[in-house]
Amino acid sequence: MVFAIMVTVFSILNPRYFSTASFGNIMQDFAPVMLMAIGQTFVIITGGIDLSVGAVLGLSGVSAALTVRATTANGIDPGLSIAAGIGTALLVGVLVGVINGLLVTRVNLAPFIATLATMGACMGTTLVVTGGVQIAGAPAEVVQIGNTRYLDVFTAPLLVALVILVVAAVVLSKTRFGRHTYAIGSNVFAARVAGINVKRHLMKVYVLGGVLASIAGLFVYFRLGSGSPASGRGGELQAIAAAVIGGVSLMGGLGRVTGAALGALITASVLSGLILIGVEPNAQQIVVGALIAVAVAVQGIGRSNAGS
Amino acid sequence: MTAQQPVYEARGISKRYGNVIALDDVDFSVAAGEVVGLVGDNGAGKSTLVKALSGAHRPNSGELYLDGERVEWHSPQQALEAGIETLYQDSSLAPDLSVSANMFLGREQLVPGFWGKLGFLANKRMDEVASQELQNVGIAVPSSTRSISKLSGGQRQAVAIGRAVSWANKVIILDEPTNHLGARQSAEVLHVVKAARERGLAVIFISHTLPHVLEVTDRIVVLRLGKVSVEAPTSEFTPDTLVKAITGLSGAA
Ligand SMILES: Nc1ncnc2c1ncn2[C@@H]1O[C@H](COP(=O)(O)OP(=O)(O)O)[C@@H](O)[C@H]1O
Numbered sequence: 001m002v003f004a005i006m007v008t009v010f011s012i013l014n015p016r017y018f019s020t021a022s023f024g025n026i027m028q029d030f031a032p033v034m035l036m037a038i039g040q041t042f043v044i045i046t047g048g049i050d051l052s053v054g055a056v057l058g059l060s061g062v063s064a065a066l067t068v069r070a071t072t073a074n075g076i077d078p079g080l081s082i083a084a085g086i087g088t089a090l091l092v093g094v095l096v097g098v099i100n101g102l103l104v105t106r107v108n109l110a111p112f113i114a115t116l117a118t119m120g121a122c123m124g125t126t127l128v129v130t131g132g133v134q135i136a137g138a139p140a141e142v143v144q145i146g147n148t149r150y151l152d153v154f155t156a157p158l159l160v161a162l163v164i165l166v167v168a169a170v171v172l173s174k175t176r177f178g179r180h181t182y183a184i185g186s187n188v189f190a191a192r193v194a195g196i197n198v199k200r201h202l203m204k205v206y207v208l209g210g211v212l213a214s215i216a217g218l219f220v221y222f223r224l225g226s227g228s229p230a231s232g233r234g235g236e237l238q239a240i241a242a243a244v245i246g247g248v249s250l251m252g253g254l255g256r257v258t259g260a261a262l263g264a265l266i267t268a269s270v271l272s273g274l275i276l277i278g279v280e281p282n283a284q285q286i287v288v289g290a291l292i293a294v295a296v297a298v299q300g301i302g303r304s305n306a307g308s
Numbered sequence: 309m310t311a312q313q314p315v316y317e318a319r320g321i322s323k324r325y326g327n328v329i330a331l332d333d334v335d336f337s338v339a340a341g342e343v344v345g346l347v348g349d350n351g352a353g354k355s356t357l358v359k360a361l362s363g364a365h366r367p368n369s370g371e372l373y374l375d376g377e378r379v380e381w382h383s384p385q386q387a388l389e390a391g392i393e394t395l396y397q398d399s400s401l402a403p404d405l406s407v408s409a410n411m412f413l414g415r416e417q418l419v420p421g422f423w424g425k426l427g428f429l430a431n432k433r434m435d436e437v438a439s440q441e442l443q444n445v446g447i448a449v450p451s452s453t454r455s456i457s458k459l460s461g462g463q464r465q466a467v468a469i470g471r472a473v474s475w476a477n478k479v480i481i482l483d484e485p486t487n488h489l490g491a492r493q494s495a496e497v498l499h500v501v502k503a504a505r506e507r508g509l510a511v512i513f514i515s516h517t518l519p520h521v522l523e524v525t526d527r528i529v530v531l532r533l534g535k536v537s538v539e540a541p542t543s544e545f546t547p548d549t550l551v552k553a554i555t556g557l558s559g560a561a
């Protein structure tokens with residue numbers, strides 16, 4: 001319903017908003033946000049939070065771009081070099097996820113501190129490896145993969161994202177892995193004394209978050225054909241906004257992947273809408289922050305009504 | 309009863325939390341078909357002993373014997389697998405999950421075949437078995453698909469007890485199971501405890517409600533400041549001597 005109102009408002013403000021072409025654009029913005037939001041959903045349901053996803057997106061994108069550029073410069077064929085780029089990006093995601101998981105489960109840092117640290121480390125690494133400049137020079141195939149649209153809307157990354165959405169929704173709602181994810185966030189003591197290996201489970205969840213963020217980074221790279229050190233900035237806020245708008249409780253234990261995906265759609269639409277009506281990029285962060293505040297407040301009202 | 313070989317025995321258990329000595333060289337045992345009452349003032353160390361027995365904590369020193377064999381718990385799961393079930397004083401239910409999800413927490417049943425290998429839950433089956441088990445234990449819960457957060461405090465406690473009783477096959481540890489319960493619900497819990505004894509389980513029953521302890525136990529162990537101060541068959545206590553043993557106003561029962 002919120003979504004319908006929003007589309008209407010933006011369509012009135014700018015008639016171009018509601019066209020297939022711009023819908024396709026929104027979907028391209030939506031895919032990375034949704035992937036980060038899905039990872040975020042698993043993490044938040046365990047009672048944690050992952051502030052590093054935006055920075056992982058950025059670092060994965062530039063890692064892929066650097067790998068592809070270096071390998072093609074050495075005469076390796078584009079297919080192989082793109083595969084190497086994908087591999088590097090995924091490795092970044094796994095690595096940061098492992099570090100997040102270790103900091104949370106072995107060093108016992110609060111998730112918000114642990115992932116704030118890796119967020120800083122990733123942003124720093126991104127600037128160091130790129131020298132702060134855009135990594136261009138990708139083979140034409142990259143942009144082709146990222147931008148060829150089927151039925152005017154579906155790009156390959158979007159299709160991959162939709163498959164991931166379905167798999168993640170099923171895993172969370174139908175499998176033991178999902179059940180343990182909820183149990184840990186609902187009452188970690190209960191999970192532990194019921195024999196669930198909480199540390200190992202949390203490791204997996206943070207790695208999942210890292211990997212999904214790195215896939216999001218790949219999507220951005222495939223779309224632009226270059227790795228920008230600026231991409232992913234504020235991505236963690238968008239992912240958290242998407243999750244909480246979609247009904248994922250920051251207290252842990254409650255929420256659905258499908259809700260987060262809808263939240264991502266709303267967040268991406270708002271951002272696209274803001275661009276179309278000419279709001280400058282920096283001001284968009286304010287809107288995302290406000291979205292989070294409103295969504296959490298609405299959840300709080302729902303909770304206290306349910307309680308009374 | 310005490311002449312019987314104990315099923316579960318702890319020898320020389322000590323546990324410190326920083327400077328606090330919560331348990332100091334405690335010996336404790338329970339036999340099959342026996343209900344042992346563990347009593348003592350707040351902070352006496354009862355819950356700490358429970359956590360050592362259930363594998364939730366590792367004691368600093370001491371040994372555990374199950375059926376006469378030395379055991380060591382590196383996780384609560386190992387104790388569970390050995391047949392030791394525990395109702396903790398702090399809630400060990402996940403409020404956002406359903407009754408049956410809690411009954412099967414950590415022991416989920418999967419659908420048969422390929423999908424089961426992928427981890428797909430047999431929810432329907434678990435819902436049915438959970439209702440059945442709770443009924444067998446003598447506990448009435450509206451529906452096993454209901455979320456724990458929608459149950460009253462008494463109903464939650466009933467689910468927790470039902471879970472412990474239905475999974476236990478050797479030892480069941482109940483840390484203050486009648487706390488916050490009304491008279492009728494307490495009576496139900498005591499009934500469940502007696503039924504567990506009939507089934508030949510070893511029961512450790514912890515409570516501040518001394519009439520319950522006197523009614524349901526065969527033997528009473530009194531902890532005071534982390535040590536066993538008095539231990540005797542329940543028949544040797546009167547309400548008065550039990551209070552005195554707990555408060556330390558008299559040496560023996
Ligand atoms: N997690 C803990 N950290 C620090 N001190 C603790 C902890 N748990 C228990 N204690 C201390 O150990 C002592 C025994 O506590 P406990 O076993 O809970 O007693 P009881 O269950 O008999 O009331 C108390 O002094 C308590 O404050």
Ligand SMILES: [Mg+2]
Pocket residue numbers: 354355356397
């Ligand atoms: Mg206690």
